Amino acid sequence: xxxxxxxxxxxxxxxxxxxxxxxxxxxxxxxxxxxxxxxxxxxxxxxxxxxxxxxxxxxxxxxxxxxxxxxxxxxxxxxxxxxxxxxxxxxxxxxxxxxxxxxxxxxxxxxxxxxxxxxxxxxxxxxxxxxxxxxxxxxxxxxxxxxxxxxxxxxxxxxxxxxxxxxxxxxxxxxxxxxxxxxxxxxxxxxxxxxxxxxxxxxxxxxxxxxxxxxxxxxxxxxxxxxxxxxxxxxxxxxxxxxxxxxxxxxxxxxxxxxxxxxxxxxxxxxxxxxxxxxxxxxxxxxxxxxxxxxxxxxxxxxxxxxxxxxxxxxxxxxxxxxxxxxxxxxxxxxxxxxxxxxxxxxxxxxxxxxxxxxxxxxxxxxxxxxxxxxx
Numbered sequence: 151x152x153x154x155x156x157x158x159x160x161x162x163x164x165x166x167x168x169x170x171x172x173x174x175x176x177x178x179x180x181x182x183x184x185x186x187x188x189x190x191x192x193x194x195x196x197x198x199x200x201x202x203x204x205x206x207x208x209x210x211x212x213x214x215x216x217x218x219x220x221x222x223x224x225x226x227x228x229x230x231x232x233x234x235x236x237x238x239x240x241x242x243x244x245x246x247x248x249x250x251x252x253x254x255x256x257x258x259x260x261x262x263x264x265x266x267x268x269x270x271x272x273x274x275x276x277x278x279x280x281x282x283x284x285x286x287x288x289x290x291x292x293x294x295x296x297x298x299x300x301x302x303x304x305x306x307x308x309x310x311x312x313x314x315x316x317x318x319x320x321x322x323x324x325x326x327x328x329x330x331x332x333x334x335x336x337x338x339x340x341x342x343x344x345x346x347x348x349x350x351x352x353x354x355x356x357x358x359x360x361x362x363x364x365x366x367x368x369x370x371x372x373x374x375x376x377x378x379x380x381x382x383x384x385x386x387x388x389x390x391x392x393x394x395x396x397x398x399x400x401x402x403x404x405x406x407x408x409x410x411x412x413x414x415x416x417x418x419x420x421x422x423x424x425x426x427x428x429x430x431x432x433x434x435x436x437x438x439x440x441x442x443x444x445x446x447x448x449x450x451x452x453x454x455x456x457x458x459x460x461x462x463x464x465x466x467x468x469x470x471x472x473x474x475x476x477x478x479x480x481x482x483x484x485x486x487x488x489x490x491x492x493x494x495x496x497x498x499x500x501x502x503x504x505x506x507x508x509x510x511x512x513x514x515x516x517x518x519x520x521x522x523x524x525x526x
Contacts (some may be wrong), residue, residue: 352431433493
C-alpha cells in the first residue's frame, strides 16, 4: 500500500506538527505534502521524511495574504499513485485530490477558525478597515471551498468532542475522537522544586487566546503573572503589562518546563479546540485555572468556581471576564492544595503511545471497511 501524509504547513513546531510527528512515526516511508514549508528543519523525526510543498511555497512569508489562493496551491499537489492519503488539517489541505479508489482519511484539528467561527475577530484584528470587505469576501470563498473539500474525505477523526460538534455543524460529517498526545517523556514534575507565588500563561499571542484577560485579572488583584508566547499581540501586551506581570515572549522547551514546575497554577483563559498546554502543565504537576468551555473540559478534571465539589486538577470559571477569572483564582488560593500526583496521573492518559495505538486502530478500521487490501 502506498501511503502519503498531508499537512497544512510545515513552518512551526506547535500542537498540529507534534500530532503529525506521531502519525509519521507509524508510516516512516510516507512522504509529506504541504502548502508551505518543509519537514527538513522540524524535529520529532519529521526531517526523516521526504516533503513536497505547493506552488505557493515561495510566498510563505505572506501566508495570510495568500489565503484566497490556498485552493490553488492545494490543487498543485500531486498525489497520484497513492492508495491511502492521511491529511492532518486545520485549514483547507483536506481538499487534495486523490486517485479514484484511494482512501482519504483526515485528522481534522479544527475547521479553520478564521473562516468558520471567528471571521470577524480575525479580520478586524489584523486587516486595515478599507480592506475588510474584501477580506470577508475572501473568507466566504474559503468557506465554500472548505465545505466542498470535506466531501472528498472518506472518514474524519479529530481531537475533542468540542471539535467533533463543529465538524458536524460545518461539514455535516461524523468524526471519531482521538485526543492528541502530550510530550510526557519531557514534561515531568520536579518534586524538589517548591511551587512559587506566580501564575503562568502559555500560548500564541493572538486575540482568541485571551492573554489580555489573564493580565488584567492578575493586575487588578495584585497577583504575579508570567506570560510566555509570541505573536502579533506581543508588543501591545508588553505595553499593557504593569507591576507583577512579566511578558517574556517565546521560551525554550527547557525554560518552559521549569516555569510549569514552579508556577502556582496555569491560567488558560481562551476557548480552545483542545489545548495541549494544560496537559503539559499537569504533566509537570501544576493545576489549571481554565475557562469552562471547549477542549479544557476534556483534559482538566475540575469543579466550577464557587462549587464545593472535588477539583483534582483544576478550577473552571464560567465566562471570559476579569471578575469571573479573579473569583476562580480566589477559590484556588482558599481551597485545599492540589496534589501534584493527581495532575501527573491525569496527564498520563494522553501519552504518545496511547495516541498512536488509537490512531492506527482507527486507520485499520477505515481501510478494512473500504475493502482496500494492502500489497503483500
